[in-house]
Amino acid sequence: MRSVKVKWGLYHLLVGGFAILLLYPVIWLLMSSFKESEAIFVTADSLLPDPFIFDNYVQGWKGFGGHSFGVFIKNTVVFVGLTMVGHLVSSSFIAYGFARLKFFGRNFWFAVMLVTLMLPYEVVMVPQYIIFAKLDWLNSLKPLVVPAYFGHPFFIFLLVQFIRTIPRELDEAATIDGCGTFKIYYKIILPLITPALATTAIFSFYWTWDNLLGPVLYLNSPEKYTVSMALNMFLSNETVSNWGAMFAMSIVSLIPVFVVFFIFQRYVVEGISMTGLKG
Template sequence: MASHRAKWTLYHILVGALALVMLYPIIWMLMSSFKESRTIFATANQLFPQSWHFENYTTGWAGVGGYSFGMYIFNSLKIVVLSTVGVALSSSLIAFGFARLNFFGKPFWFAVMMLTLMLPADVVLVPQYIIYAKLEWLNSIKPIVVPQFFGSAFFIFLLIQFIRTIPAELDDAATIDGCGKFRLYSHIILPLIKPALATVAIFSFYWRWEDLLGPVLYLNSPDKYTVSMGLKMFLDSESASNWGAMFAMSIVSLLPVMAVFFIFQKQIVEGISTTGLKG
């Protein structure tokens, strides 16, 4: 009994220490958001501020150049919601086709889709930019949002593995009852893959929220900037950067991500475990 208690105590001490090491950058950023901007890096080895500057949050929320940080959050939420809905619906529909339907060239197209996972994203940046420029989509969210409605290879593969765990007898029973292919997808398959769809939605939310490259490439007007670009505007190479306000708004920008994680952490674990173990 004593040996078990000692192992239990040692385990929690080690896990707590590891958690503290992993969380220290966020804790340091939180404490730095209350420091005076010019003293942040001069007192980087001091975790707690000598004097608390809560005005960093009001200054940061006021934004830069007349644009408030709330506008950047709204722009990011608009992109994130549209992209998440688009990638979840399109990826699930494509995955249903690969998992349940037989069509000409199916192995070939599946191989092509999987090969796109190995293609570095940087390789297609220039061709994509040229295409969007010819479509006159620049300085809009279309180049960021519209491609999500054509599926993501990673999410398609994940959903295929989940759909294959669903008994094919359900398809046969629904077909006998007069259910067509699209109705089979929308009324039978889609409700049964909710855990995997939740995983897709959550990861899509994270990736789109922290995306900087896409907005930098395609958005030119400050009123269309996202959170990542809004944070960058606090840095000025020609004059003093407002580090305090930037760290304050960095903490604010983490709140939606943390809220999504704590609310849907059960779906994250369930979706990953079911797609990984049953696939």
């Protein structure tokens, strides 16, 4: 019994050490947000700030261009919310078609969809920009949000694998009871793939919240900037960069990410682990 306790203690000590090692950059970022901007890199080897100041948070929250950082958070929440809804609705509907419906060339189009997953964004960036420019969608959220309503290959693949774990006998029973294809989708399939939908929503939230390249390409007005763009504006090649304010607002922008992770982490594990099972 004593040997088991020793092994258990060593295990937690080892895991805790690795956790501290992985979290150290975040801890350094947090401590640096309370330092003077000029002293952040001068005293980079010292974790504790001296003196301990809160002015970085005040300056950072003021934002720039007459817009507070709260405006950029609001813009990002709208951007993330619309994109997440688009990913959930479109990807689940397309995945249902690939997993349950029989149509000509299904395997071929599924393979094409997987190939698009391997394409880097830089390949389609210029053609997409030209299309959105011709549609007069520049300086708006449309180029960033509308594509989400046509499915995302990674989420489609994830949901297809999950739907395949659901016995087809449920579809047959629903058909006997008078359910059509669409009714089976939202009455039978959607409730049963909740863990996978939660995983999709969480990953969509993370990727959209951190997205910088898309907003930089399509948004020109400061009042429409997202959090990632606002953080980038604290850095300057011509004047002195306000590192303290940027670090402070980086901590603020990380709060929603940590909250979402700690609340919904079990859905991520459950969704990914169950995707590989076969019913």
